[in-house]
Amino acid sequence: MAGERSNLEKTASTLAQLDRRSREIFRRIVDSYLDNGEPLGSRNLSRILPMALSPASIRNVMSDLENLGLIYSPHVSAGRLPTESGLRLFVDSMLEVGDLTEDERRDIETRVVAGGMARSTDDVLADASRMLSGLSRGAGVVLATKADEPLKHIEFVRLEPTRALVVLVGDDGSVENRLIDLDPGVTQSTLVEAANYLNNHLRGRTLSEARAELLMRQSEARAELDQLTAALVDAGLASWADAAAGRPDTLIVRGQANLLEDVRAAEDLERIRLLFDDIETQKELIRLLGDAEDGEGVRIFIGSENKLFSLSGSSLVVSPYRDTNRRVVGVLGVIGPTRLNYARIVPMVDYTAKLVGRLIR
Template sequence: MARLDRRSREIFRRIVDTYLETGEPLGSRNLSRILPMALSPASIRNVMADLEYLGLIYSPHTSAGRLPTESGLRLFVDAMLEVGDLTADERRDIENRVAAGGSGRPVDEFLADASRMLSGLSRGAGVVLASKIDQRLKQVEFLRLEPTRALVVLVGEDGSVENRLIDIEPGTSPSALIEASNYINAHLRGRSLSEARTELLHRQTEMRAELDQLTARLVDQGLASWAGKSAGRLETLIVRGQANLLEDVRAAEDLERIRLLFDDIETQRELVELLGSAEAGDGVRIFIGSENKLFSLSGSSLVVSPYRDQENRVVGVLGVIGPTRLNYARIVPMVDYTAKLVGRLIR
């Protein structure tokens, strides 16, 4: 920014504003009509040449106007973007869309609502990465399926239900399965998986005294079946509204860009990694185009923010994927507020 004088900054800002609003390049003749200072088209072209030399704008076609480069967009977002706050009506709208149905619903349900809401308000694709590493136990049940296999059913306080298969010893009685369930439900209910494992270690001597050897092993296996998954970060990726990205297709190259973006979204592993990297920062983060390899071909942007649980631990990320000409000034506060709202709802 230090290398740009007042008129260079104003011309650059107008080019970016026009791109974000219409997706179209802005030429010197049109610029001369809307600038607050009196500049001839020839003078404006000289300034545009300097901006192009700095790598901030480019001409998509000969004799066309100028568009911002990804570097130009990054400079604009970091140094010139004016982000306002949401109105009271906008906040209520977000709250009604996400929190509808009450706080007793399963977490996955209102996270899907949050993703759908972000998609609807941004006209992009809403994304949520939810970690289940610290869900809290409400109930655990052991069900025999085969002589040497049992199903462990875990019900979380958020209403989520997950199943795991474990190996059991031949001859394990139904009463041993019931006793293992009762022990966990009596002593470990309301604890997170990591807390339950820690508590179990502290209770080893007491547990061995209360339970027979077979039942004690069942308790160990039942909790280990989730703790092992959680150590590898069991995560759920929710994406809603990909079809919105087709609404702004103007040419064959735009359709190809969207196709590549859909491929990127389907490649969940890389999207999960990208969203996971956003957990390290506080507040909203913006990834533009080829700044990340995931969007290097599709030329897309990602606006995301982490959300936290009642102990202020980051437990997920949510945001919006769309073209690089997203309305950042509107979407940044929307994503930020939604992340704070989701954090309150999961407490």
């Protein structure tokens, strides 16, 4: 969060140094880049600006913008392109994001809800990733985080005198089995009493909620349960934690081939190949998407602001999605070139995250 505050302060400081003329010229350069990826020169700028400025005056303004690190010239005597810092300034303070039209909303809903409301969560997430890829012409990504499912039922089944199986049934129907060691002296009635205690007090709660509940009831539990039963209750809760920790994150990526459409030179192809390698290893992308879970609403990562995109010159537009209890259960978004159509993709990602949140159980 401190890094985000620092970026915002830097953006505000840079923006304060731009007068109306400088902002308009900068905006036109960025708009041209996002539209066609081409540099924009002073002569063409003089034709499209709403104010009368000579090419020489425009070049002076462009020189000031270069000194601020907002634009650069890719070749001698060429026009100008925005730098990553310039794109960040534009996205944070000048981007005009509208709402989706009713037709666009229906299109998204048709693509994601095509199979009906009774499909599995995995099917919904795969369709969302595919839809984002198709509409953005980038790569659609979805991360379903480790589930912290509410508990429906817990049972202890003795296997040997000093070993038992803990059977954990989640609200979603998932079943997890864990082996635990039993203290000498644990009887069948102890197993039943511990299971009854957990089922009575913790059913319907997630692991984090269950831990909080158990802490609140510690003194009450000591009064209700004997030492062996209390130890068995703790073992059951620990087994539940092990089960939750064992569920891996699910990463879905669709439409990677779309990233090749913007390739214009051999070095661009090599950068995209490096990005493909990073996506294949998944670790860095999962970490980046995990970072996005902590934010509210849509977040945008541009180029070398993140290690994953430092070589490929790509951007990520991403938003967390929530279940019916408003818990963040994953993130979804779009990977594409830094010249993504942010104004169009930001509301698309935002609406898709809300839609997926309504569809998942």
